[in-house]
Amino acid sequence: MNRDCIVVTGASKGIGAAIALALVDQGRNVVCLSRSGSLPSFPRATGTAGGQWIARKADVTQPGALAETFRELAAKGWSITGLVNNAGLHIDAPSAELALEQWHQVMDMNATSVMVACQAVYPHLIGAGGGLIVNIGSFFDKLGVKRNLAYCASKAAVGAMTRCLAVEWGGKGIRVMNVAPGYIQTDLNADSITAGPLLAYLEKRIPRGKPGNAAEVGALVASLFSPACGFLTGETIYVDGGQGVAH
Template sequence: MSEQRECIVVTGASRGIGAAIALALAQQGRHVACFSRSGALPACPGVPAEVSARWIGAKADVTDPAALAAAMRKLADEGWRIKGLVNNAGVHLDGPSAEISLEHWQEVMDTNATSVVSACQAAYPHLVATGGGMIVNIGSFFDKLGVKRNLAYCASKAAVGAITRCLAVEWAGKGIRVMDVAPGYIVTDLNADAMAAGGPLRAYLDKRIPGREPGTAADVGALVASLFTPAGGFLTGETIYIDGGQGIAH
């Protein structure tokens, strides 16, 4: 590329919430480097060609720090200026707390928390070189709840909030803002059957969510994209819960 253009890196961008985030950012007119293990572009049917043309496919396993750093260096070598990062990739494993293995614990922590640190470290020199930018980490409202069979997952998402606060304070002088977006129950292509009306999970959510409806991946995508506009210019270090009020409902 002869001229440098700006892009935002989104991890886990091929499906679900990550794809919705990549779509919302592209709809803003931004170029999005879509990181995933497969390197596939977001699975978003019916997207206009002028929007999907803003996606850049990239293969990177978030649990491999060297792969993350290499993928970001490749973007820079191709003339892209990295101005933002969305750490969306994650895994959800559950099991009885008295019985989960250390391997279970490590897989969840590595994918959901350690990878956030690795990606932020990989992006840091690029963000500094471009005069700063925004990092958005995708947490969960489970970070403040005691959830049976979710010891590792809840701990990993609480760590995301702590990582966000620490980096926001430490990197503010470099013009880097860091936010944590923490969804509640969100319907995606991965869980649509379980979330369908009439099922036991949906019946539970109808009682627990004040508005009686779970959120959508597009809801999360729109919120994340808004943080990359002037509206998010003085926000940093905070956790924004997007859970329809479920986490505060008594």
């Protein structure tokens, strides 16, 4: 049995679950990490060979948690060939009133955990002869958004880390990419994003005329693991229906 695997953080719900599903349906083995330790609730595709997925409980903000998880996987015979850093946190607050604790919460989850995860997976990717890290950023990384000081800063940091690691680790066979979604409908926000004033705003603001969906992000991330993308690294791909470039 193929023992190569891709680790996805924040994989029990939302975009992370969609990414895990897309990878499994592509035939990859996926380790789904989350605080709950639950598998995605999405149904697997029928009629396909697919890979397998397993769930592990892990808090990416806890020092040493990911390194220990990766060691446990290796001890059980798994070879980690990819990592998707998807776990994230959003806090909406006026910039003048943003508490330092809130700033640290967002930066720890969205930026620091990405750096720690990349460091932890590095020896495993080296041992596998190379691999791919996909960071999940946001199109907010290039925008000025009211009440989103910490979130915008954290996602900009993810883009910067992606570029630095791609340059530093490229010669070792490790690619690093950043996928930056815009407004995406998921199982976590479906009630708020599919009706009311937010939907009306997005239909006008997004050139494509509607929010994206999690399956589209999942399909894009899964495609990056194809050998056809072997020369692609260090870039940010925006999945926002053109909103980030609209004026």
